[in-house]
Amino acid sequence: MNNLIHTATKNKGRRTYLPLFFILLSFVFLQACSTSTGSENPAAAPQSLPVITLSSQPVTTYQEFSATLEGSKDIEIRPQVDGQLTEIYVDEGDLVKEGQRLFKINDREYTQQFNNAKASVAAAKANLAYAEIEVAKLSPLVANKVISEVQLKSAKAAQLAAEANVAQAEAMLESARINLDYTVVRAPAEGYIGRIPFKTGSLVNPSNPQALTVLSEIKNVFVYFSMSESEFLRFKEEASGNSVIEKIDSLPPVELVLADGSFYPKKGKVELVSGQFDNSMGAITFRAVFPNADRLLRSGSTGRIRIPRIRTAALTVPQEATFNLQDKIFVFAVGSDNKVVSKPLTISGKSGTSYLVESGLSPGDKIVYSGLDRLQDGSAITPMFVSIDSLKTIGSL
Structure with missing residues (x-):
């Protein structure tokens, strides 16, 4: 009986310590696995990114x-005489040639003035002819001392007055002709007709604040x-x-x-x-x-x-190689240890798709061209050096 009790007691102790033993054994096993895994998976290799070397080159920028x-001539077309518009020969936007008719002003009054002036010229010339006849008639009589020289001088004065009347009448005729010609408004040059604010029947005169149109x-x-x-x-x-x-x-x-x-x-x-x-x-x-x-x-x-x-020489950076932060433009410069650091740039202008760098970089500096969203200051990379000319064929990585 005592042996059975002892055996039972002994087995009960084993049942008490057995679960704790397995827990400790599992913990040691997991630790070993963790250590083994860490030693078999080394740190990830630096990522490969395209890098360009900056250099000065001639560029053309634009302001x-x-x-x-x-138009080289924007000419206001204005009437030279008073009257009523009877014809508008063109429309807004028309291309017209020099001398082409644009507008017609009622010419009845000016035609009458012209005809009166013609009649005045004819009358003045008739008077001149009579005065010339008088001078011709009196000249031999004075030479033969039939009449006094005073009469001849009077006839010659009348002739001069008649000549002056003819000149005055001809001037009036020319003025009437000019006014009659002004009733047809013509294009002073070749060009395009602008807006026409007047319509047929409108009264126009040279003092109108608005021009008939503008010819460009x-x-x-x-x-x-x-x-x-x-x-x-x-x-x-x-x-x-x-x-x-x-x-x-x-x-x-x-x-x-x-x-x-x-x-x-x-x-x-x-x-x-x-x-x-x-x-x-x-x-x-x-x-x-x-x-x-x-x-x-x-x-x-x-x-x-x-x-x-x-x-002749400017430092350019492709816009693709930059990023914006707080309204400033940055690039990732590559150091001698292949680690990147962000640098702010001062930009003086643009040339095509490139920035012109005033300060922040120097010729010979190396910058990352693409993949900037994967980087932060101090990141190590494996540079893939490329030329700017070959960038078009690289594409975005």
Whole structure:
């Protein structure tokens, strides 16, 4: 009996310690597995990213200015005589040639004045003829001393007066002819007709505040744009030449960007600058001339002038290699240990799809081209050096 009790007691102790033994054994096994796994999975290798080496190169940048277009001649068409419009021969927007009829003013009054002037000329010439006959008749009588010389002098004075009357009558006739011609309003140059505010039957006269229309001659088009005072000072500093005229002459041909964003196919030339600043605008006005033989440009249109600026050496960074942070532009520069660090840039302009760097980088520096969203300061990479010319074929990684 005592042996059975002892055996039972002994087995009960084994049942008490057996679960604790297995727990400790499992913990040791898990620790061993964890240690073994860590030793078999080393740290991930640095990622491979394309890297470019920066260098200075010649680039062309552009300054853009808002511009308005005007015909080389915007001519106000006004009546030269009073009267009622009886005919309007053109419509708004028509292209007309020099000398083409535009408007007709009632000419009855002016025709009558012309006919009266013609009659006056005829009467004056008849009087002159009579005076000439008198002089011719009296001249031999004076020579033969039949009559006194006073009578001949009186006849010659009458002849001079008759000649003056003829000249005056002819002048009146020419004035009447001019007024009659003015009843037909003709185009003074080739161009496009603007708005016509008057209708047939309207009374018009030279003192009307509104013109009959505006004719825009557009074989050449003037494009006006303005520079601020600081831009003008920069222009004078950078352009070659001693005077403002020489600096304007040295400017390369300029481009015109139309309102829809397209480029006008022909280039223009800046040829004029106003003599003073507009105090209300704080700007000075320039004028560029563009050929318009195809009549693609119209007076009153708007656009933008692009003035090229050629730099012999500039440090450029592709926009794809930059990122924005708090309104600043950064790049990831690659150090000698292949670790990256973000650098802020000062940008002076753009050339195509590249930024022009004023400060923040130097020629020879290396920057990451793409994959910037995977990086942070201190990240190590495996550089894949590529040339800028080959970037178009790389694509986004």
